[in-house]
Amino acid sequence: MWQRIIALSIKEFQALLRDPRSRFVIIIPPLLQLLVFSFAATFDLNHVPLAVYNQDGSQAAQALIARFTGSQHFTLTAPIEREADIPQRINEQDALMVLNIGPRFEHHLLVDRPASVQIIIDGRNSNTAAIALGYASTIVQDFNTDWQQDHGLPALPSVMQTRAWFNPNLESRWFIIPGIVGLLMLVVVMVVTALSVAREREQGTFDQLLVTPLRPFEILVAKAIPGMVIGLLEATAIILLAVTVFAVPLHGSLLTLYTGIALFLLSATGVGLMISALSATLQQAVLGVFLFLVPAVILSGFATPIANMPPLVQDLTLINPLRYFMVILRSVFLEGSSFDGLIDQFWPLGVIGLSTLAFAGWLFRNRMH
Amino acid sequence: MSTPPDTEPHELAFAIVAQGLCKSFGKPPKRTDAVSDVSLQVKPGQVTGLIGADAAGKTTLMRLIAGLLTPDSGSLSVLGMDVLSDPLAVQSRVGYMPQHFGLYEDLSVQENLDLYADLQGLPRPERPARYAQLLAMTKLGDFTDRLAGRLSGGMKQKLGLACTLVRPPRLLLLDEPTVGVDPVSRRELWAIVFQLVADEGMSVLLSTAYLDEAERCAQVILLHEGRVLGQGTPASFTEQLQGRVFGARREHGRRRNLQAELSATPAVLDAVIDGDQVRVLLQADTAPPGLPEVIWTAMQPRFEDAFVLRLQSLAPASQASVQTVQLSPAAPAQDDVRPASIIEVRELTRRFGAFTAVDAISFQVERGEIFGLLGANGAGKSTTFRMLCGLLPASSGQLSVAGVDLRRAAARARARIGYMSQKFALYEVLSVAQNLKFFARTYGLSRERQRTRIAWALDEFDLAAYRDSNCGLLPLGFKQRLAMACALMHEPDILFLDEPTSGVDPIERRAFWRRINQLADHGVTIMITTHFLDEAEYCDRLVIMSQGAILAEGSPKAVRAQSSSADKPNPTMEEAFIELISRPAAEAAHAKA
Amino acid sequence: MQKPERGGQRMRLFGLIRKESLQILRDPSSLAIAFLMPVILLFLFGYGVSLDAKLIPVALVADAPDAQSAALFSAFGHSPYFVTHPAANLAMAEDWLLTRKVDAIVHLPSDFSAKLLSTTDQAPVQLIVNGVNANQARLIQGYISSAWQGWLQQRSQSLGQEVHQPVEMAARVWFNPELRSRDYLVPGLIAVIMTLIGALLTALVMAREWERGTLEALMVTPVRINELLLGKLIPYFVLGMGGMALSVAMALWLFDVPLRGSVWTLFLTSSVFLLAALGMGLLISVTARNQFVASLVAIITTFLPAFMLSGFIFDIGSMPDWLQVLTHVVAARYFVVILHTLFLAGDVGSVIWPNTLAMLALALVFLGASRRRIRKNLE
Incomplete structure (x- = not known):
């Protein structure tokens, strides 16, 4: 039995790796995408275009503006001369944010506090707007604290001290890159497994396989192996890149990480083979991959938290293997979670993997003709 | 730039004139010359045959003439026009039917005709008359609403021809129109072609690998490996x-x-x-x-x-290698107590929905016999074949191969059969050696046996030179040899061959049959389907199928004898086949009347 | 000479369009791609994708619980953003944070009340957030800080004190004052989904004709390459616009996204975008010539780039320069900006037209390249 499984697995590898086109598709895009997307996928804003409408020529106003320009988050664009220009600048996306300092800013600041500044922000992308507002309010608060100290004013009765665990500087890249590992692994495994049977069907070689002494179960196992092995190798390469090039910390143990990877590969392979067994033609297989891949990515918590989704959609994510893998990756990378702490993520992956593989096996036997 | 198509200035001396035509594909290290230094003339108003084996350059030459490819060098004039400078003008006057005519299978017969009428700019008022003429000629009048995908192979081919002819071309190019078409449809296609030449004065260039068809042409051009070997009337050859x-x-x-x-x-x-x-x-x-x-x-x-x-x-070398065929040292069939009939089929039926593909057929195959399964497209040959191999469950009836039903039997039982599918299903990106090795391993051969069997296959089938090339790049004849080598890797008792010789040139076919004969002599049972009726003569026994039922069974001689009549006392296999196939239709017609 | 030629061209084009339309109607899969997929995806993602944090689980710990700490904690309890979990001690709360039961801890040290009541010291409030999802963490930080400030305000008012920050910031968010993330995510999703659908629709059609040998038969008829491409493009364009209209309708009536621009501008810009998306699919199809490779390339080059590099979720301005340059070949990038503007701001010509022109240029490049490749590939 094992001789036959190994023979078929070797053939699968040869078929994947000897064809320059499929070799290219399997190796180059994942690595390229890791590089491109890792740089692209960040919620941290840099160089937000800021236009200042400064009606007060005072030193205090200049000091406040200097705090904005001193931050890497903002870049000044041409100053605004008339209030009437503000709508146009925002509308045309010339500036994302306008800082409007009133004519008696310094006077108010020195004599009758509070001095108020107005911030106008383009809310078309509400997430960007919220983040930029956050930056602005931090800057204003820092300005306040320093001003109070410098002028001997009474401080607030309370102070807030913030610490962020696992990611002290709140770099969103640390959050995104482990997610990309999962994303790319899923794509590679799906491409390798989901199209393999349909391709053989179309080339007529599947019949040839079925008249050999191979059993359906052996075909299933042999078709699962290349996806798992290639997925494992690529995962390792991507993790190495994440740690070395992008300096994402890897706090947890490799054993925990690879347990998660193995279980995830099992479930992704299961889904892939299920699609493979269900589709009679290549086109159907491709459509199946799409129909699984797109929701699996969006509903995995990769970019937007699952907790924000409506309850029904949250329930739906429970059958998405990528959802669990996202948690595992991030926990192991950033939190250094222990093996025991992730049991709750491991077992659903195992269940998904076994049930999809069993279903694929059943389909193999019953849809052979 | 475009002259009205119907006013030819004068009668042309030649429909096609080619001078020193060359065309090669690929980049220098792997460059292959598909057509090299071809010069020929095709006379108008008659059928000219372009005869050559697979990969002789027939299709490339056709495409060059149709203006689909640009020659590397040489000159080519079609209907007095230079193809190079004005392919569109040529294309508006030439009808070209490619080898696999691209019918839109999800469109109906009528919709396919409409599309080509639009594309060829046939004025609307002229259409009804032309359609009627074409449908009468192709006998497709009753099927205008049927989707092209649901037509039989022969009908598809006739529809393709009708589409090509929607606007009567001055020159008709037919690239292997009769490949994969049963003998009845072949005759009909030829009748249409002759009618076109006679009625419309059309010039026809037709390529074929069927050598018996060469004799029906007025002129023959013999093509081999991209070169013209000779041109003349069939008699002159x-x-x-x-x-x-x-x-x-x-x-x-x-x-x-x-x-x-x-x-x-x-x-x-x-x-x-x-x-x-x-x-x-x-x-x-x-x-x-x-x-x-x-x-x-x-x-x-x-x-x-x-x-x-x-x-x-x-090519004397390839001939020599076949002469020295050596079979493996496998012992000839163990003549033990097992029953003589190794394949038994009783009342075998297969339905697809309401359609009955195979209708309660019964036959037996004896050990060491070469058994042929013949029939037109859609007769149920392939369905029967797939059921025997265990690829398709039977709807009802019994079948046993080597004493078991392969679909239910343990996987081990499948190790006794070898299977060579239509189109030689091989892993195209794997090398020859890797394909052999894969099958050797899958059949569980020991390491030592793997080595000897692979060495045997490379030697026996003359594949050593191609050992490391991807088998997708092999010439068709070699693909066929490799597919057979793979099927024989584990020395099966029974060999299933599904149209093993289609598209293969006569020399390869001879070598193939010599091997089959030797295998049979060593006690291997061989079950084969084929389109070539002359090959039916190689079988010890055969059945002829039509519409899911068996029309005739017996030795080739007996089958031929079944159809002998007063005016044809000694029919050929092809004549017998056509006679048998047209019988039930005639009977059914009588029954209705 | 000219007239019959033009008539022939119209006849050929008409014939090809009718053929393609019949094929579309007979093959449910392209209809499903055009109409069913956008509905399902938009439905799923419109409801599924949200960046607004609600009901954030927060652990509250006071080392020495008393009236002061209770007053602060009640401020959190009243906020709609939080679900509060009082913890007995810090260790317990930290354990909750580790096991992802809570996303943040608000911790009041034992000297909190004493320092709050003194005039010299500032009472410390410790906030510990789980920083794994940095974006989320920032949001949580902002919400907690504003709840805390509300408490301060209330407290000083009740004590009759005037506590003023030197500078107060008044923020006004235009176009989307409540910062509903759905209002910008849904238009963005339309761009992503239509990229996918446009490319999927055409990615396989040419490859299919190559594989089935139908192209060779077409080629030898007097048909021109341009007619062939138009014959493909027009039916799928109509189909794609149908899917687009469906998506817009869902955005307006299901997700209540306002449409502040004109329908005509939307129609025009969508048409240009769809041309680019179809053109990309066509180019893939023509280049690959085989359905397997075409589909792989389509998977790799459409969905993830449109998702990541279009500015749909991740801000393009914050990417490294080389990557910003790269995003210019992603048609969705322009369409996301246009849709955001059209839906939330209005017909802002200076945003819409340059982006439309860029899409048009991309469409022309893709279609032109397809046209050239078909010619060459005849070889």
């Missing part, structure tokens, strides 16, 4: 063979044994089974060799004889 072709017959023994014996005789250039005798081509100026009990009769030379002779003189 066979003239020189007068007095060199004989039929040999022996009262006792199998014909294939006699054939093998004759082939080994130095004076014999070619020996094939033909009806009850063996057809022999002798060396020039040689008398028939004296063999015991052999009766010789002189026969008319055929085009195939001329073709084989020319090809053999070009």
Whole structure:
């Protein structure tokens, strides 16, 4: 039995790796995408275009503006001369944010506090707007604290001290890159497994396989192996890149990480083979991959938290293997979670993997003709 | 730039004139010359045949003439126009039917015709008359609403021809129109072509790998490996063979044994089974060799004889290798207590929805027999075949192969059969050696046996030179050899061959049959489907299927005898086939009346 | 000479369009791609994708619980953003944070009340957030800080004190004052989904004709390459616009996204975008010539780039320069900006037209390249 499984697995590898086109598709895009997307996928804003409408020529106003320009988050664009220009600048996306300092800013600041500044922000992308507002309010608060100290004013009765665990500087890249590992692994495994049977069907070689002494179960196992092995190798390469090039910390143990990877590969392979067994033609297989891949990515918590989704959609994510893998990756990378702490993520992956593989096996036997 | 298509200035001397035409594909290291230095002339108003084996360059030449490819060098004028400078003008006057005519299978017959009428700019008022004419000619009038995908192979081919002819072209190019078409449809296609030439004065260039069709052409151009080997009337090719072709017959023994014996005789250039005798081509100026009990009769030379002779003189090496066939040291069939009939089929039925593909057929195959399954497209051959191999469950009835039903039996039982599918399903990106190794491993051969069997296959099938090339790049003949080698890797008792020779040239086919004969002699049972009716003669027994039922069963001689009539006392297999196939239709028609 | 030629061209084009339309109607899969997929995806993602944090689980720990700490904690309890979990001690709360039961801890040290009541010291409030999802963490930080400030305000008012920050920031968010993330995610999703659908629709059609040998038969008829491409493009364009209209309708009536620009501008810009998306699919199809490779390339080059590099979720301005340059070949990038503007701001010509022109340029490049490749590939 094992001789036959190994023979078929070797053939699968040869078929994947000897064809320059499929070799290219399997190796180059994942690595390229890791590089491109890792740089692209960040919620941290840099160089937000800021236009200042400064009606007060005072030193205090200049000091406040200097705090904005001193931050890497903002870049000044041409100053605004008339209030009437503000709508146009925002509308045309010339500036994302306008800082409007009133004519008696310094006077108010020195004599009758509070001095108020107005911030106008383009809310078309509400997430960007919220983040930029956050930056602005931090800057204003820092300005306040320093001003109070410098002028001997009474401080607030309370102070807030913030610490962020696992990611002290709140770099969103640390959050995104482990997610990309999962994303790319899923794509590679799906491409390798989901199209393999349909391709053989179309080339007529599947019949040839079925008249050999191979059993359906052996075909299933042999078709699962290349996806798992290639997925494992690529995962390792991507993790190495994440740690070395992008300096994402890897706090947890490799054993925990690879347990998660193995279980995830099992479930992704299961889904892939299920699609493979269900589709009679290549086109159907491709459509199946799409129909699984797109929701699996969006509903995995990769970019937007699952907790924000409506309850029904949250329930739906429970059958998405990528959802669990996202948690595992991030926990192991950033939190250094222990093996025991992730049991709750491991077992659903195992269940998904076994049930999809069993279903694929059943389909193999019953849809052979 | 565009002249009205119907006003030809003067009658042309030649429909096509090519001078020193060359065309190659690929980049320098792997460059192959598909057509090299071809010069030819095609006369208008007659059928010219472009004859050549697979990969002879027929399709490339057709595409060059149709303006679909640009020649590397040389000049080409079609209907007096230069193809290079104005392909569109040529295309508006030429009808071209590619080998796999691209019918839109999800469109109906009528919709396909409409599309081509639009594309060829046939004015609307002229359409009804033209459609009626074409549908009458192709006998598709009753099927205008049927989706093209649901037509039989022959009907598809006729529809393709009708689409090409929507606007009557001055020159018709047909690229292997009869490949994969059953003999009845082949005859109909030819009738249409002759009618076109007679009624409309059309010039036709037709390529084919069927050598018997060459004799129906007014002119023949013989193409081999991209070069023109000769051009002339079919008779001019066979003239020189007068007095060199004989039929040999022996009262006792199998014909294939006699054939093998004759082939080994130095004076014999070619020996094939033909009806009850063996057809022999002798060396020039040689008398028939004296063999015991052999009766010789002189026969008319055929085009195939001329073709084989020319090809053999070009490639003597491949001929030699086949002569020295050595089978593996496998013991000839263990003659133990098992029943003599190794395949048994009783009341076998397969339905797809309401459609009955195979309708309660029964037959038996004996050990060491070559058993043929013949029939038109859609007769149910492939369905039967797939059920026997366990690829398809039967709807009802019983079947056993080597005592078991392969669909239910343990996987081990499948190790006793070898299977070679249509189109030679091989892993195209794997090398020859990797394909062999894969099958050797899958069948669980020991490491030592793997080595010896692979060495055997490379040697026996002359594949050593291609050992490391991707098998997708092999010429078709070699693909066929490799597919057969893979099927024989584990020395099966029973070999299933599904149209193993389609598209393969006559020389390869001869080698193939020689191997099959030897396998049968060693006790291997062989089950084969084929389109080539002359190959039916190689079978020990055969069944002819039509519409899911068996029309005739028995030895080739018996089958032929079933259809012999007063006006045709000695029908050929093809004639017998057509006669048998048209019978039930006639009966059904009578029954209705 | 000219007239019959033009008539022939119209006849050929008409014939090809009718053929393609019949094929579309007979093959449910392209209809499903055009109409069913956008509905399902938009439905799923419109409801599924949200960046607004609600009901954030927060652990509250006071080392020395008393009236002061209770007053602060009640401020959190009243906020709609939080679900509060009082913890007995810090260790317990930290354990909750580790096991992802809570996303943040608000911790009041034992000297909190004493320092709050003194005039010299500032009472410390410790906030510990789980920083794994940095974006989320920032949001949580902002919400907690504003709840805390509300408490301060209330407290000083009740004590009759005037506590003023030196500078107060008044923020006004235009176009989307409540910062509903759905209002910008849904238009962005339309761009992503239509990229996918446009490319999927055409990616396989040419490859299919190559594989089935139908192209060779077409080629030898007097048909021109341009007619062939138009014959493909027009039916799928109509189909794609149908899917687009469906998506817009869902955005307006299901997700209540306002449409502040004109329908005509939307129609025009969508047409240009769809041309680019179809053109990309066509180019893939023509280049690959085989359905397997075409589909792989389509998977790799459409969905993830449109998702990541279009500015749909991740801000393009914050990417490294080389990557910003790269995003210019992603048609969705322009369409996301246009849709955001059209839906939330209005017909802002200076945003819409340059982006439309860029899409048009991309469409022309893709279609032109397809046209050239078909010619060459005849070889």
